[in-house]
Amino acid sequence: MSRVKSAFRTPWFWAIIGIALLLLVNTIKNPAYLAVSVNPTTGLLTGNVLDILRISAPIIMIALGMTFVIATEGIDLSVGSMMAVGGAVAMQTLSTLDSNSVGAMFTAIGLALLLAIVLGAINGILVAVVGLQPFISTLIMMLAARGIARVITDGQNTNATNEPFRQLANGQILGLPTSFVLAIAIVVLIALTMRRTALGLMIESIGINPKASRLAGIRPRPILIGVYVLSAALAAVGGLFSVSEVMTVSVGGTGNLMELDAILAVVIGGTSLAGGKFSILGSTIGALLIATLNKTVLFLGIPAAATPAFKALVIIALVLLQSERVRSFAFSRTKSSGTPTGPATPAATESTPVSKEVVA
Known part of the structure; x- marks a missing residue:
């Protein structure tokens, strides 16, 4: 019973419930929604579940970086633009090299990560050294990075051809999308780094009380x-996953408003916007919930104008379920409604004068 109660208090438990409910709604509409089949042309597995895993990979990356930024009591509004920068550099490099080799793929990835690291370092310097508010500095970088992506591609949607790079999103490893497998591998690697070293504790201590941590x-x-550099680099990786699916970067569309999905995934996963404790597992599950929600919106055919309202309703319901105050209120109402009426017990009678005295 204690384990069940502790699970109810875990924010990402309710995210899993939300994923299950969304899949249930989709299955009710189409009983074959969860079916997985083999594509006779490519020989790869296909299905809605695999699509959800594939589109969740970029969200997992930006949510993971956002987790550590929020844990330091900051915010990074530039992750969507960093996705565009990473995709723009990759596509421009591949189109210039005009090569179908693995070397060209690694060159494109390396240049994309390098530029993202530089821009992330500028973010970090503005926050840590100059002393700007994270909201302001990353808002500036959000605009600047999107402009840099336009400069790199001359303001045009850029496509390229490179089969190894295309396999990042369209390939499979053990039946799972390659991008999802790589994303989970990165999550595990960073989780081990944060929890097996003192780095995670230091990030949390800065978020709780920077003065005390300095002392x-x-x-x-x-x-x-380092936190802002990591966030920018992971956002660039998310951008690489995103553009590799269609081998085209849209300087205005790639990563557009993705920072909102990242923040929602982190908050749903249980990381407080006030800083301090963070949950890598929770952010990952939150990203999966956002991906499932995005897929559900398309599957149900919800009009584009009503999409934000539908997503807001689902997320509000989930956040209310996470609220311990709401759960305790509902539990107390249920408990009081089941209490039999009758004469007061001696314990209740004895407690009455105490409560009056307190009120008085």
Whole structure:
């Protein structure tokens, strides 16, 4: 019973419930929704579940980076634009090299990550050294990075041909989308780094109380810069996953408003916007919920104008379920409605004068 109660108090438990309910709604509409089949042309597995895993990979990446930024009591509004920068650099490089080799793919990936790291470092310096508010500095970078993506591609949607790069999103490993497998591998690697070293604790301590952490011998500036660099790099990886699916970057569409999905995934996963404790597992599950929700919107044929309202209703319902105050209120109402009426017990009678005295 104690394990069940502790599960109810875990935010990402309700995210899993939300995923299950969305899949149930889709299955009711189409009983074959969860079916997985083999594509006779490519020999790869196909199905709605695999589509959800594939589109969740970019969201997992930006949510993972956003987790550590929020844990330091910051925010990164530039992750969507960083996705566009990463995709723009990759597509422009591949179109220039005009090669179908693995070397061209790694060159494109390396250049995309390098530029993202530089821009992330600028974000971190503005926050940690200059002292700008994270909201302001990353808002500036959101606009600047989108402009850089336009400069790189001359303001045009750019496509390229490179089969190894295309396999990042369209290939499969053990029947799972390659991008999803790589995303989970990155999550595991970063989780081990954060939890097997003191880095995770230092990030949390900065978010809880930066002055106290400084007095304890922690240097906040390098850690803050590193957090924003990590967020930018992971956003670029998300951009690579996104553009590799269609081998085209849209400087205005790639990563557009994805920062909102990242923040929602992190909050749904249980990381507080006030900073401090973070949950890598929770952010990953939150990203899967956002991907499932996006797929559900398309599957149900909800009009584009009503899509934001539908997503808002689902997320509000989930956040209310996560609220311990709402759950305790509902539980107390249920408990009080089941209480039999009758004469007061001695314990209740004895407690009455105490409660009056307190009120008085």
